[in-house]
Amino acid sequence: SGQKVCYGAFKHSCYKLAYFQDLTRRVGFQEARQACEIDGGALLSLESEAEQQLIENMLQNLTKSGSGISDGDFWIGLWRSGDGLATSSACPDLYQWADGSMSPFRNWYTDEPSCGSEACVVMYHQPTANPGLGGPYLYQWNDDRCNMKH
Numbered sequence: 001s002g003q004k005v006c007y008g009a010f011k012h013s014c015y016k017l018a019y020f021q022d023l024t025r026r027v028g029f030q031e032a033r034q035a036c037e038i039d040g041g042a043l044l045s046l047e048s049e050a051e052q053q054l055i056e057n058m059l060q061n062l063t064k065s066g067s068g069i070s071d072g073d074f075w076i077g078l079w080r081s082g083d084g085l086a087t088s089s090a091c092p093d094l095y096q097w098a099d100g101s102m103s104p105f106r107n108w109y110t111d112e113p114s115c116g117s118e119a120c121v122v123m124y125h126q127p128t129a130n131p132g133l134g135g136p137y138l139y140q141w142n143d144d145r146c147n148m149k150h
Contacts, residue, residue, distance in 0.1 A: 005017070007054065014041075015054075015058065016036075017058060017059070017074075018035075019062060020072070026072070026150055027149060027150070028146055028147045028148065028149060028150075029075055029120035029148075029150075030146065032075040032150070033077070033098055042077055042098060043076060043099070044076045045076070045078070045097040045101040046107070047101060049105070052139070055123070055139075056139045059074075059125060071125065071126045071128050072126075073123060073144070073150045074123045075122055075123075076121050076141065077097050077098035077099055077121075078095050078096070078097055078121035078141070079095065079096065079098060079119055079121060079146070080094045080096070080119040080120075081094075081119070091113060092108075092115075095113065095143075106141065107139070107140055107141050108140060108141050109132075109134045109142050110132070110133050110134030111133070112140075112142050112143060113141075113143035114143060117145055118144050118145055119143065119146055120143065120146035120148075121141050121144070122141070122142055122144050122148075122150055123141055124137040124139060125138060125139070126138065
């Protein structure tokens with residue numbers, strides 16, 4: 001399930017948001033990726049600050065819609081395969097877009113990516129969390145374990 005919204009101004013003209021308050025319906029990275037592919041799409045690759053802002057606005061509208069949305073991060077299509085250089089300073093350069101996009105755009109939260117065993121990326125959406133050193137946990141990116149449920 002999810003809400004599909006289309007715009008003409010971006011390379012990816014249609015977006016589908018799927019948010020599950022029911023924790024049992026949330027899925028890991030590969031499950032989310034497969035669900036998008038079955039639906040004829042791909043996990044989101046963000047290619048510019050303008051596209052990032054569009055997605056933030058969509059999430060804000062979802063929040064205002066009265067659905068009772070609460071904390072829950074969203075998978076995006078950025079990930080790192082293998083752990084070869086996961087702890088090196090080169091780690092941030094190892095992330096790639098699942099759909100093959102070559103976009104260099106990144107919106108990491110302060111001190112992210114932390115690498116190690118965290119290889120799949122979420123867009124923060126934690127409106128009730130106390131802000132950290134990088135401000136509120138809203139819309140910036142964080143690497144997380146791929147088996148986490150979002």
